[in-house]
Amino acid sequence: MIISTIASHSSLQILLGAKNEGFQTRLYIKPRRKAFYSSIPLVDELVVTEDMARILNDDGIVIPHGSFVAYLGIDAIENSKAKFFGNKRFLKWETTFELQDRALEKAGIPSVEVVESEDVKPDELYFVRIEGPRGGSGHFMAYGRELEEKLEKISEPYRIERFISGAYIYVHFFYSPIMDRLELFGVDERLVIADANKRRPFKSLPYIIVGNKAVALRESLLPKLYDYGLAFVEAMKELERPGVIGPFALHFAYDGDFHCMGFASRIDGGSNASHWYSALYWGKSMFMGERIAREIRMAINEDRLEEVIT
Amino acid sequence: MIISTIASHSSLQILLGAKNEGFQTRLYIKPRRKAFYSSIPLVDELVVTEDMARILNDDGIVIPHGSFVAYLGIDAIENSKAKFFGNKRFLKWETTFELQDRALEKAGIPSVEVVESEDVKPDELYFVRIEGPRGGSGHFMAYGRELEEKLEKISEPYRIERFISGAYIYVHFFYSPIMDRLELFGVDERLVIADANKRRPFKSLPYIIVGNKAVALRESLLPKLYDYGLAFVEAMKELERPGVIGPFALHFAYDGDFHCMGFASRIDGGSNASHWYSALYWGKSMFMGERIAREIRMAINEDRLEEVIT
Amino acid sequence: MIISTIASHSSLQILLGAKNEGFQTRLYIKPRRKAFYSSIPLVDELVVTEDMARILNDDGIVIPHGSFVAYLGIDAIENSKAKFFGNKRFLKWETTFELQDRALEKAGIPSVEVVESEDVKPDELYFVRIEGPRGGSGHFMAYGRELEEKLEKISEPYRIERFISGAYIYVHFFYSPIMDRLELFGVDERLVIADANKRRPFKSLPYIIVGNKAVALRESLLPKLYDYGLAFVEAMKELERPGVIGPFALHFAYDGDFHCMGFASRIDGGSNASHWYSALYWGKSMFMGERIAREIRMAINEDRLEEVIT
Numbered sequence: 001m002i003i004s005t006i007a008s009h010s011s012l013q014i015l016l017g018a019k020n021e022g023f024q025t026r027l028y029i030k031p032r033r034k035a036f037y038s039s040i041p042l043v044d045e046l047v048v049t050e051d052m053a054r055i056l057n058d059d060g061i062v063i064p065h066g067s068f069v070a071y072l073g074i075d076a077i078e079n080s081k082a083k084f085f086g087n088k089r090f091l092k093w094e095t096t097f098e099l100q101d102r103a104l105e106k107a108g109i110p111s112v113e114v115v116e117s118e119d120v121k122p123d124e125l126y127f128v129r130i131e132g133p134r135g136g137s138g139h140f141m142a143y144g145r146e147l148e149e150k151l152e153k154i155s156e157p158y159r160i161e162r163f164i165s166g167a168y169i170y171v172h173f174f175y176s177p178i179m180d181r182l183e184l185f186g187v188d189e190r191l192v193i194a195d196a197n198k199r200r201p202f203k204s205l206p207y208i209i210v211g212n213k214a215v216a217l218r219e220s221l222l223p224k225l226y227d228y229g230l231a232f233v234e235a236m237k238e239l240e241r242p243g244v245i246g247p248f249a250l251h252f253a254y255d256g257d258f259h260c261m262g263f264a265s266r267i268d269g270g271s272n273a274s275h276w277y278s279a280l281y282w283g284k285s286m287f288m289g290e291r292i293a294r295e296i297r298m299a300i301n302e303d304r305l306e307e308v309i310t
Numbered sequence: 311m312i313i314s315t316i317a318s319h320s321s322l323q324i325l326l327g328a329k330n331e332g333f334q335t336r337l338y339i340k341p342r343r344k345a346f347y348s349s350i351p352l353v354d355e356l357v358v359t360e361d362m363a364r365i366l367n368d369d370g371i372v373i374p375h376g377s378f379v380a381y382l383g384i385d386a387i388e389n390s391k392a393k394f395f396g397n398k399r400f401l402k403w404e405t406t407f408e409l410q411d412r413a414l415e416k417a418g419i420p421s422v423e424v425v426e427s428e429d430v431k432p433d434e435l436y437f438v439r440i441e442g443p444r445g446g447s448g449h450f451m452a453y454g455r456e457l458e459e460k461l462e463k464i465s466e467p468y469r470i471e472r473f474i475s476g477a478y479i480y481v482h483f484f485y486s487p488i489m490d491r492l493e494l495f496g497v498d499e500r501l502v503i504a505d506a507n508k509r510r511p512f513k514s515l516p517y518i519i520v521g522n523k524a525v526a527l528r529e530s531l532l533p534k535l536y537d538y539g540l541a542f543v544e545a546m547k548e549l550e551r552p553g554v555i556g557p558f559a560l561h562f563a564y565d566g567d568f569h570c571m572g573f574a575s576r577i578d579g580g581s582n583a584s585h586w587y588s589a590l591y592w593g594k595s596m597f598m599g600e601r602i603a604r605e606i607r608m609a610i611n612e613d614r615l616e617e618v619i620t
Numbered sequence: 621m622i623i624s625t626i627a628s629h630s631s632l633q634i635l636l637g638a639k640n641e642g643f644q645t646r647l648y649i650k651p652r653r654k655a656f657y658s659s660i661p662l663v664d665e666l667v668v669t670e671d672m673a674r675i676l677n678d679d680g681i682v683i684p685h686g687s688f689v690a691y692l693g694i695d696a697i698e699n700s701k702a703k704f705f706g707n708k709r710f711l712k713w714e715t716t717f718e719l720q721d722r723a724l725e726k727a728g729i730p731s732v733e734v735v736e737s738e739d740v741k742p743d744e745l746y747f748v749r750i751e752g753p754r755g756g757s758g759h760f761m762a763y764g765r766e767l768e769e770k771l772e773k774i775s776e777p778y779r780i781e782r783f784i785s786g787a788y789i790y791v792h793f794f795y796s797p798i799m800d801r802l803e804l805f806g807v808d809e810r811l812v813i814a815d816a817n818k819r820r821p822f823k824s825l826p827y828i829i830v831g832n833k834a835v836a837l838r839e840s841l842l843p844k845l846y847d848y849g850l851a852f853v854e855a856m857k858e859l860e861r862p863g864v865i866g867p868f869a870l871h872f873a874y875d876g877d878f879h880c881m882g883f884a885s886r887i888d889g890g891s892n893a894s895h896w897y898s899a900l901y902w903g904k905s906m907f908m909g910e911r912i913a914r915e916i917r918m919a920i921n922e923d924r925l926e927e928v929i930t
Contacts, residue, residue, distance in 0.1 A: 008840050012900055036846035039801060040900045125510060165506040165513060167520040181349060191835055193875060196785040198508035198818035200745065200761065203785060210787040210874055211807065211835040215501055215521040216582035220318050226346035254520055255503060272836035274896050276584050280322055280350045435820060475816040475823060477830040491659060508818035525811055525831040526892035530628050536656035564830055565813060586894050590632055590660045
């Protein structure tokens with residue numbers, strides 16, 4: 001059995017997991033990225049191509065990640081005959097404000113406050129979020145008095161949120177249909193260009209993500225987050241059958257209360273930061289990519305593979 | 311043999327350690343936290359109750375952590391007949407400025423400068439610390455000119471410290487009576503709400519702790535910190551017999567010099583962030599919770615359990 | 621076979637690696653640092669002395685790190701008859717702007733922009749970098765209008781760089797002559813005193829390094845960094861034969877583009893933060909100090925030790 005993915009985002013941990021669980025691996029990769037990925041002895045087959053869409057005809061089990069929608073488009077993925085780990089139709093839920101809102105409302109997870117243009121006050125801070133997951137690029141923070149001028153330059157759909165002065169945390173979950181268990185895998189903080197303000201007089205800077213850093217969240221905050229995770233899984237069972245299969249992440253601003261900013265409807269890049277909660281479930285810590293391969297292995301062993309692929 | 315604790319603060323790593331060392335586990339837990347903790351296959355017995363004081367009659371070995379004093383009170387703990395890992399009477403030493411000062415002075419560890427109200431200067435920054443460990447809640451930073459108004463709203467004991475512009479680091483130690491060895495386990499940085507200033511124009515924000523992040527401290531700073539740890543262990547041997555047993559943490563502001571801000575007289579929540587120095591002592595990295603269970607196991611094997619419980 | 625080093629910088633992971641690979645260990649240590657290092661059961665021979673230069677006559681394999689040049693001087697190291705792991709003559713390349721520039725230019729790695737005094741503008745931010753690796757001490761940030769006064773106080777060679785508002789990342793590599801393979805080991809961020817600005821109104825503060833924190837870099841940035849690493853290895857093969865052997869690090873500011881600020885021509889202190897990419901090459905994560913010991917072990921097994929020492 002072959003596990004296939006695209007060389008980017010979280011493919012390293014996907015490869016690591018696949019080899020740990022005894023699978024063959026196939027990696028679709030752009031030519032300019034070849035030196036790095038070919039130095040790693042975890043790839044059995046390297047498909048060097050500019051055309052990432054070739055993975056849509058792959059004959060293995062395809063593990064989607066955060067670069068898939070950008071490279072391939074939602075429609076091509078949903079219409080593909082390739083076997084995807086997880087629920088193919090769940091992938092689109094992170095891509096629009098409308099679907100995000102519907103999922104979070106159904107789950108009863110409190111969201112950041114969206115502000116209408118007419119309610120903007122000149123001296124308050126706002127956060128402008130561009131629709132779709134784009135690695136933070138395009139999002140920005142501004143005072144109300146600056147908004148009109150800045151918004152004129154934006155051509156994509158966006159919305160204005162109340163800026164929250166707090167910690168921004170990204171919570172990684174894995175829902176296992178095979179074990180019927182939700183696992184809380186870890187929490188990370190993004191490192192973004194705007195964090196440069198920790199060493200300079202304040203300046204408005206881009207929110208482009210540079211990397212991720214593991215956070216050991218205060219333990220007393222975890223039960224609430226786990227409840228949100230459970231509620232999300234339940235909501236998606238109704239909204240997009242058969243619901244969530246495998247990894248997802250909920251994104252929160254926390255200022256004493258949790259305010260959900262969105263979610264990842266697939267493995268989140270923040271799971272590249274190593275965290276240890278998986279040891280609570282599995283005796284040793286493992287990456288989300290390893291957990292995915294474990295789920296596939298268990299499904300195969302129990303002859304239930306069709307329950308984890310679509 | 312059963313290891314018991316309360317579901318909060320650092321109980322996850324305590325459970326992990328207990329199972330690793332072959333103990334049964336018992337967890338006292340509030341009903342609203344049940345979903346998360348019952349998803350984790352490390353708990354043999356879940357005591358779901360609103361009354362955490364039931365742990366004071368537990369017949370296993372109780373591992374106290376940072377939520378115990380808040381939930382149970384010092385007196386109830388000291389008068390409890392339950393067997394506590396560590397020195398029950400050491401727990402109170404972090405709870406008042408007076409005891410903290412006495413311990414640090416005895417150990418010769420340099421402290422942050424406390425400023426008297428009459429010496430406050432209008433344009434300098436100060437840090438107001440509320441007595442007792444409270445997850446940072448209530449502490450605040452202010453200019454001298456703002457102090458009078460802000461202090462009027464405070465009903466708890468507090469003190470005014472010189473604000474230190476530096477790194478705030480939390481150093482985790484384990485003193486083993488069985489091996490007569492002090493182990494330096496790791497260092498963390500707190501993630502607090504006030505850190506939101508790394509992405510916004512400065513605003514005074516609460517110091518509520520959200521989580522912890524591991525820091526690999528510059529190696530040349532470790533020997534000095536280890537000496538402080540040794541001095542602390544020696545001081546407590548005289549101040550509160552039999553002294554420290556097991557985990558404690560020293561909290562420092564570092565601006566080129568170390569200024570001690572206080573300590574944790576039990577496992578510190580910052581040990582939830584994974585660090586690797588334990589591998590120096592034990593061949594593989596382990597959490598403080600695992601180290602505690604290891605100490606109990608060694609004590610049982612050498613028939614010296616009474617040396618590590620009170 | 622004995623592995624020897626000086627007690628500082630990254631010696632803990634060097635000791636850990638040496639013992640893992642079955643070597644004896646010898647540590648040269650100043651008396652005041654003895655308590656900490658002698659608590660760690662990884663040191664077979666502790667040479668307690670104020671005179672670190674004694675390591676220059678060591679009969680084992682000496683692993684140099686970031687404190688060697690400061691303690692011993694480049695000339696003494698190059699003239700020493702002791703067997704050093706790595707290319708002794710490569711160590712000096714990080715110590716002057718001239719050598720750094722020559723290496724980076726040869727490798728084609730883009731550097732931070734150096735600004736001539738006459739081009740300084742009053743209201744722009746600059747970063748003044750002192751020559752040589754000094755743990756960040758002496759470097760500072762300033763507006764153009766402040767530069768003249770601040771520069772008058774500096775007696776060492778320095779240069780003025782355009783200040784980059786971005787993430788500062790340190791990328792750790794290991795080049796193996798035995799396997800003819802470059803491995804990307806991980807990325808860290810420095811924790812410096814100046815980061816205190818994340819909790820206070822801005823103030824110019826020192827860039828003294830306090831510690832290091834692991835960053836899981838956005839995966840799409842890694843192939844470019846790996847290419848830079850490869851180019852650096854190729855350049856050094858020509859500039860200082862036989863070129864790089866073992867660990868080095870490239871230091872970047874990233875604001876959407878990479879700007880190289882310098883490099884470490886030996887194991888970098890940032891590798892003390894634990895990262896997991898080594899698992900991609902070796903099945904389990906290991907520290908740079910462990911990787912060094914592994915290389916020596918492989919070299920001995922293949923009777924090629926002379927290829928990794930000088």
